[in-house]
Each structure stands twice: as C-alpha cells, then as structure tokens.
Amino acid sequence: MAAPTHDAPRPRKPRKESVEIEGRVLPVSPVLDALFYWMAERDAIRRRKAAGEAAPWTNDPILAEYKFTNVFRVFDRTSQYVLRNVINRGSQDLYETCFRVMLFRSFNRISTWELLDSELDLTWANFNYNAYRRVLQEGDVDGAIYGHAYILIAPNAYGGRKSYENHLGLLQHMLEDGLPEKLVNAACMKEAESIVSSYKGMGPFLSFQLLLDLNMTPHFQFSEDEWAICGPGAAEGLQKIFGCGVKGIELEVMKYLRDTQYKHWERLGITDLPRLHDGRLGIALVDLEHSLCECEKYARVKYPRISGKRKTYKRLYLATELPLDLVLPEKWTPRGGTSGTPISISHLPDNEPLTELEDSDPEYEISHIVREALIPEGGMEYLVRWVGWTPEWDLWLAESELRDAPEVLKDWSERRNKRKRRPKKNW
DNA sequence: CTACGGCATTGCACGGAGCC
DNA sequence: GGCTCCGTGCAATGCCGTAG
Numbered sequence: 001m002a003a004p005t006h007d008a009p010r011p012r013k014p015r016k017e018s019v020e021i022e023g024r025v026l027p028v029s030p031v032l033d034a035l036f037y038w039m040a041e042r043d044a045i046r047r048r049k050a051a052g053e054a055a056p057w058t059n060d061p062i063l064a065e066y067k068f069t070n071v072f073r074v075f076d077r078t079s080q081y082v083l084r085n086v087i088n089r090g091s092q093d094l095y096e097t098c099f100r101v102m103l104f105r106s107f108n109r110i111s112t113w114e115l116l117d118s119e120l121d122l123t124w125a126n127f128n129y130n131a132y133r134r135v136l137q138e139g140d141v142d143g144a145i146y147g148h149a150y151i152l153i154a155p156n157a158y159g160g161r162k163s164y165e166n167h168l169g170l171l172q173h174m175l176e177d178g179l180p181e182k183l184v185n186a187a188c189m190k191e192a193e194s195i196v197s198s199y200k201g202m203g204p205f206l207s208f209q210l211l212l213d214l215n216m217t218p219h220f221q222f223s224e225d226e227w228a229i230c231g232p233g234a235a236e237g238l239q240k241i242f243g244c245g246v247k248g249i250e251l252e253v254m255k256y257l258r259d260t261q262y263k264h265w266e267r268l269g270i271t272d273l274p275r276l277h278d279g280r281l282g283i284a285l286v287d288l289e290h291s292l293c294e295c296e297k298y299a300r301v302k303y304p305r306i307s308g309k310r311k312t313y314k315r316l317y318l319a320t321e322l323p324l325d326l327v328l329p330e331k332w333t334p335r336g337g338t339s340g341t342p343i344s345i346s347h348l349p350d351n352e353p354l355t356e357l358e359d360s361d362p363e364y365e366i367s368h369i370v371r372e373a374l375i376p377e378g379g380m381e382y383l384v385r386w387v388g389w390t391p392e393w394d395l396w397l398a399e400s401e402l403r404d405a406p407e408v409l410k411d412w413s414e415r416r417n418k419r420k421r422r423p424k425k426n427w
Numbered sequence: 428c429t430a431c432g433g434c435a436t437t438g439c440a441c442g443g444a445g446c447c
Numbered sequence: 448g449g450c451t452c453c454g455t456g457c458a459a460t461g462c463c464g465t466a467g
Contacts, residue, residue: 069458146438153437153460163437203460233458293458 019242021256022249026242029306035241035257035295036264038063039283042294043071043274050326062301068294071274071287073212075326078149081110083327087217091123097217098180099124099171105210106167109147112136124175129168136164155201170201183214189222193229205231212286216329225284230254233293240299240306254292258285277333369409382409 017028041060048057058064069076074083086104087097100122104113116122119135136145145164146152158169179195186192189211196207208229215222230238230250238246238253246253257264261282265273273281283291299306369382382399399409 144439149458155460201460205459209458231458236458290458296458 019256021242022252024245024249026245026253029241029243029303031237031240031295031299031303031306032242032264033268034299034302035237035291036261036268036270038068038295038298039071039274039287039291040265040270040272042068042291044272046070046075046326047275062298066297066301068297069290071283071291071294072276073286073290074216074276074328074332078108078110078147079213079216080326081113082213083216083329086113087329092218094180094184094219095124095175097219098183098214099127099175101213101217102171102174102210105213106152106171107146107164108149108152109145112145112147127172127175129172132168133160133165136168137162152206153201157200166201170199174199180219183211184219188227189215189224190227192222204229218329218331221331224286225258227251228254228285228289230289231293233296234289237292237296237299240296240303254285254288258283258288277328 018025019028020026041058041063045057045063056064073079082101082104086100090096090100103116103122107113116132116135120126120131152163152167155166155170158166158173160166160169177199179199182195183192186195189208192211193204193207196202196210197204202210208231211220211222212224214220215224228251234254235246235250238250242253265271265282274283274287275281276287
C-alpha cells in the first residue's frame, strides 16, 4: 500500500488509551502526540532561524510547506510589531498605552497603523473621531483597512455607516468609559475578560486576545497560565485529540495538558522543549491554547482522516527575507530573578500514566459502514463506525479487513443500492 | 428562563479560471 | 507571462428560533 502523502501509518483499530478528566473518560487520538511534537518542532524552528542557521530549518514536510504561527504568540509578526512600535513607542501612561493597543487591534493591520501614524498624533489626549475617520476614508480606497488574523465585526451600535466608523466609535466609547482603569483594577484576566466582553461587539475571544496584548504593556501582570478562553480553533483541536466529550470542559482539558506536559515530553523522547526564553522551559496555558489551533491545521494535513469542521489547510509557508530579531516585554525577561514573569510553570511534572483501558476486550465491534471509496491501487476501502465510538473514530479499512464481518458489508451494499435509486426521481 | 444550533453578516487574502 | 475577476475560507459575533 503506497503512502502518497504525509499520512502516518494507520492504526488498524481505535487507540485504546484514554484519560479521565472531570469525570469523563475521553479516548485519545494520535493528534495528542502530534500536538507535543508540533510545539517542540515549531519552536525549535524559531530558535534555529534566530540563531542564523540556513534554511531549511526542519525536516518535517508539513512544517516546511505550510505556514504556522509561533508556539508563543508574542513572537508572531504582528505581536512583535505591536510590542516594538505600538507599546514601546510613545507615552507609557496607562490610558495612552491602552489607547494605542486598542487602536491597533481595532484594525489589526500594520499598514493601517502606519497610515494613521503618518497623518495624526496617535494619543488619546488628542483623539478626534472625525480626523481619524477622514484618514481611514482615504485609506479605504483599495478597501484594505483590516488585517485578516481575526474576523472583526463592526458593531452597529456606534452610529457609523462604515465598519471603521463603528470601530472608532467603539474605541472612543471604551476609553471614555474608563476601561483602562477598570482593567487595571481587575483581580485576574478572567474578571478583565468579562469587563471587556460587556461592550457590544467584543465577544469573549476577541476580548481575550486584546487582554493578551495589553498584558505586554507595563501596566498589567495577569497570569497567562491560570485561565484562557478556548477559541474555536483550539476547541476543534481538542476535539481531534479527545473526541466530542471535551465539549464544555475545554479549559479543564487544557489545564490537564499543561499539567501533564513533562510526562508527554518524556514519553515522546522530546528533550528540546519549547521555551519563551532560556530561563523558562515548557508551555503555559495560553501557549497551549494558541498551539492547539495550529496543531488542528497541522492535523488536517497529517491526519486527513480524522475529520473536523474544516478539511483542508492551504496557507503555504514563505520564508521571510529578514533575519529574526525577536523581543520580549522587558518585564518578562528573567533579569535578576524570576519575579515579574507572567508565565509560571509552577505545575510539577505529573507522572501519572495515561490510564490504559483494560486489554480484556481487545476486539472492536464494527457498527456499520459509513462510506466507501475507490483506492488508486484498485479495490475498495470502507469507512467504518465502531460500536460505542463517535464518528471521529471512524477508520478506513480495506475490503480484506472486513472479511470477519460479512454481514456489515451486506448491510452496506443493501443500503447503498437503496440510496442510489433515489436521485433518479430527478430525471 | 437558559442553552444551543443555525444562519446572516463582516473584510480580505488566496488561488484558480479566463483573458489579453 | 501577467492581469483581472470571482469563489472560497477564515482562531467571530449577533440574532432568532427551538428545545428543555
């Protein structure tokens, strides 16, 4: 059987590992190992590039071919820009810093920021709705005001006709409402998120992303290892690992992954751990959330048969011409000790092994066939549903592997024939 | 009353088709 | 080969309808 893609050797049966989280027994797919492997290799690529090594920086065909963000959000291109040009430049006053960060993320596009910066004095003290509106109106000639990292919704509640007018209105309203001060007084990021989410147009996910940016400023020291919003991409990634049983307990499952990370690094023989800097090995909760989303894209290519909402991933990797010169918020770096670093890997390695389901029942029972497909080598493969397992555990099996279950094949061919007759009504 | 699903809406990058 | 046109997809949110 030829393996034309990066498809891993296919297990003949569903994997028997499972974990118990929040009282739920969740089966574990190969994407679990892919997650830890992806995080280690993606961050190793970053460090190889930063060290000035020549391309290619990886032997992994998928990481070489497709574009993925960093394990650590702060190293992504736009975050680096925000840190250098939005946060570190200009007044460090609470309202001014927050204003600049919120203005940037309103459009999330470097060229828009630079347009505004070239025309206006980007301070809250001198903010003028109409002046900003005019500049954006002129910048809108090619329709390129918004970046594409997140889909930004123009809240109609702010009286404008164009999206950017509504976003300017939202920004002005948040500042006039004293949002920076409210956030500084919030006890934790979760509380801050509920404050930001109370504004129309700011959902939990966008609020969380904004708070991560604000947390790079000197004014905030929210822990990024205690709480996170599990975005849609990360939730999808979790489902590819643990099945649909993760619904509703995403945060707890992410905490489980954070707490057991050292066990997984060791189990997989990964010694070159991802690191924010040399004083801090491993990943925090927010990095995990970020990585789960990317790993889900990786899994679309590597495990196309583990189904998800989206089937393909097309963004190709293009090597950047500029050498990497990455910066971190000053307060994050470990000069003179560990205090002040927001990411605390305080969770000790947890040596509890994955709970193995008893091997007493090694045979998996086929419930029914879901689909069939001709394979290039000739012959037929069947997508098989297992008794007691959800659709994401469906496996493609060759005809020969179904020899022990002739009644399943018979049932399938009967149902298929019935279905084939139906569309004829249209003729 | 809440919770949840489905759908509309949003801006724009990307990639393929079709044209010169 | 280079250009435009157009469809698709995205780390989202709001709203409305239905189920409980």
